[in-house]
Amino acid sequence: xxxxxxxxxxxHAPEDPELKSLWDDHLLYEKQIEKxxxxxxxxxxxxxxLKLLKKQKLEGKTKLMDILDRLKxxxxxx
Numbered sequence: 686x687x688x689x690x691x692x693x694x695x696x697h698a699p700e701d702p703e704l705k706s707l708w709d710d711h712l713l714y715e716k717q718i719e720k721x722x723x724x725x726x727x728x729x730x731x732x733x734x735l736k737l738l739k740k741q742k743l744e745g746k747t748k749l750m751d752i753l754d755r756l757k758x759x760x761x762x763x
Contacts, residue, residue, distance in 0.1 A: 690750075690753050693757065693760075697756055703752070704718075710745050711742060711745050713743035713747065714738050714739075714741055715742065718738050721734065721735045721738070722735065730758055737763055752755050
C-alpha cells in the first residue's frame, strides 16, 4: 500500500464505516499472522488458523483496494 492510499484511508475512514472496519480488520489480521509466523513451531491447528487468517486478510485487502480505487477516481474527477 502506497502513501497516497494510506492518506486516503486516513481521510475517509472516519466518515466511511465500511472502510474503517476493513482497515481495522486488516491491521488485526496482520498482527495475528505475525504472531503465528514468529513461532518456531506451529501446531496443526495454528497452521490452519494461519492459513485462514491469510485468506481473510487477502479478501479484506481486495475489498479495501476496490474502495480506495473508487476514491482515487472520485478525486481525479474533481
